[in-house]
Amino acid sequence: MSIVKASTLPGFMELLPKDQILFNEMRDIIRENFEKHGFLPIDTPVIEKSEVLLAKGGGETEKQIYRFQKGYTDMSLRFDLTVPLARYTVEHMNELSFPFKRYQIGKVYRGEKAQKGRFREFYQCDIDTIGNGELSLVNDAEFPVVIYHTFKDLGFSDFTIHINNRKILKGFYASLGIEDSAAVLRIVDKIDKIGPENVLKELSETGIDEESGKKILDFIGIKGSVDEVLEELNKLGITDEIFVEGLDELTQVVGYARDLGIEEGFFDIDLKIARGLDYYTGTVYETTLDNYPEIGSVCSGGRYENLASYYTDKVLPGVGLSIGLSRLFYQLNEAGIISSEEKSLIDLLILPMDDCINEGLKLVRELRENGIRVTIYTEEAKLKKKFKYADQTKVDYVIVLGEEEIQNRKYSLKNMHSGDQVEITFDELVEKFKK
Template identity: 40%
Template sequence: MIEPRTLKGFRDFLPESMIPREKLMETARTVYRRYGFVPIDTPALELLEVLTGKGSDETDRQMYHFTDAGGRAVGMRFDLTVPFARFAAQHIGQLGTPFKRYHIAPVWRGETPQAGRFREFVQCDFDTIGTTGVVADIETALVIHELMQTIGIERFAIRINNRQVLTAFLQSMGLEHASTSVLRALDKFEKVGGDQVRRELEQAGLNSDQASAVLELAALRGSTDEILSRLDRLVAGVELGGEGVERLRALTSALEAAGVSNEHYRIDVSIARGLDYYTGVVFETTLGDLPSIGSVCSGGRYDNLAGLYTKQHLPGIGASLGLDRLLAALEQLGRLPKHSSAADVFIALFDPTRLNDYFRLASIVRHAGYSVEVYPDGKKLAQQLKYADQRGFRVALIAGSDELERGTVQVKDLVNKIGTEVSWRDEPVKLSHAVETILRLTGDDLLA
């Protein structure tokens, strides 16, 4: 007999885990649609040449790849951005520009599993392609902000930087040749600290003074205006840097105008993002209650990626909600609902001889907008309620022969262990109100 087991870094999801996952994905879809993003899908498997050399040396090493039955070198996507660039190059004539898409799907990386990081994980991407306008930069930040708020996260910060500023700073120091190594080292600043980053910078060929200058830049703190003024001076005379600072200024000004609290965003010059395809603004979003989990929503501008597949210039920008990492954080914070039923209301089969009444009752409740599960067997009521409690139901409807004869039902709050008798046959509105009251009072902390 084969032992049932999963591969290291891969997981099964039981209902208790899958329900909040699906709710979070639907929240992301709802927010993306509000801003005009439309859904697409791409294959899990791409030609290897489509994927390699697009992210970083690390993603190339982590990629799952093999030779298929047709003798072709193929790979499993390591993110959703590179396949989207290929998709856009292939279909843009039909789609037109600008084109705004969202894509929620699994990706694969053969990395060492750790808290919030697995070898198969879901990304919730949204992107705009076909425009270099700062409006798309601003909108990306606004979507991230609304996404966090809609999920119900109150304490978070969108950390914003611009690769143009970093590149210009390195140019001013004569370090263009080392820019890739410097940016990859800088991307680890938050995780490993300044000493380790200094060692990596010096290994990349920077002298002590140059490494100190890069670390001083990464440590830059202050108000938005103070940081922008400092950056103006640091990249003075380098056109690319000046453009990057102005785009940061326009972005932060628009966020303020849109009513985004300055507690929810800040310029952080240490943010570089480790993937090679970023060219402009970059974002990382951290949780105020658990910053150690890392960024839960990241992205940025990639103006040259699609140019690897087409001669048409297709600049892009987007971000991705890291579903698995965010759920791991919420679980660690104790902010995930614990139930394994997708239904709102449980109906006990108190008297199996009155099946038609129970299904008539269930139909009324469903037409009022609530999901319902009718227990399938006429077991003792205590056993049925134990089942309902184990699956996290918050509302139970209980009616024996006498109640059914009168057209009434006991609406029970399973969390607070209280109930009230309500007429359902003649006054279904009262029943709906009683159910709604319990669901509202016993709602989940998050993802309800």
């Protein structure tokens, strides 16, 4: 028989169990935080009608999407969880209560160029709150609070949630007479890479005069504590209506977030943040790890005016954010910030002598009845091989089970890390491993 090479497609992440355990832990923490903040689970299909997923169409999406026919049906794999949410909300409109707070954690697909740290299949962890007709600004404040708790629980102590409001940007640029702020935002976005001189140069190439250029640099250079930045923005004395509205919103969002207990020092106002240019309309968020700025934003989102205009005439404003978990996991691993300490999911492994398997199984049963996570090596083998297995599985404790142990109901419990051994009775075992 000819042998097919056992390999995955390039660009598809696949983990060894030890890493998968760590990945799942992170996913569980994210889910737990989403749930305890009142977000409800949904689980939309990975495959949707192409006409639904591509209703907006255009751009990178159409190029990257996995699209195919089966029979007469034109279908595609979802490339994010937002378009399916829009479809879901409209399809189940009458069965949902609004504001509709949902979370979804699932894989999405983008056939982009394979490169280090970019995956064609990756997990997104999304929360969105959708209003029917309108949605209060309080919701905008809840998202940084959820991020704050989530990243704290994930074990991070140094991260910053950057908040901005697109209306402030739009209003500011309008006050300078710049109607198409998109081009300016693109240039400004590069300031950390190309420096202020080059930003000024590129701005002037789009027809912006030197004075305005300098004002833009001053504006995005506003720094300081949250309250200082708000004060500076007020001091600009800009009367553009959109600007005033944006500043008012940002001020309120900060206030609500503080009421909800976000910790000072874990968020700031960053006027450079704009996010997707044609999507977000108000509050926007990005999150960076303070000691690893090169990773970029690990959690982003914002407020949008209308979720589902391709599927309904109803106006459904929302706020949402997304954690790109696969990419985050990969980068944390690469940077050595996390490492699978080769944790075992079980507490104890029994290595029975070859003629003690039945008694081993009985011991396993008794220990499990007492809530202990225990498993047993089932193969006939030399003790050396059994210990090698114990080593590989990274279990913390091992008991070798022979005639003597069975008769005395006293066990020699070996700590696999220190090598220490202690004599222990059944009851002591139960006591030790009881959660």
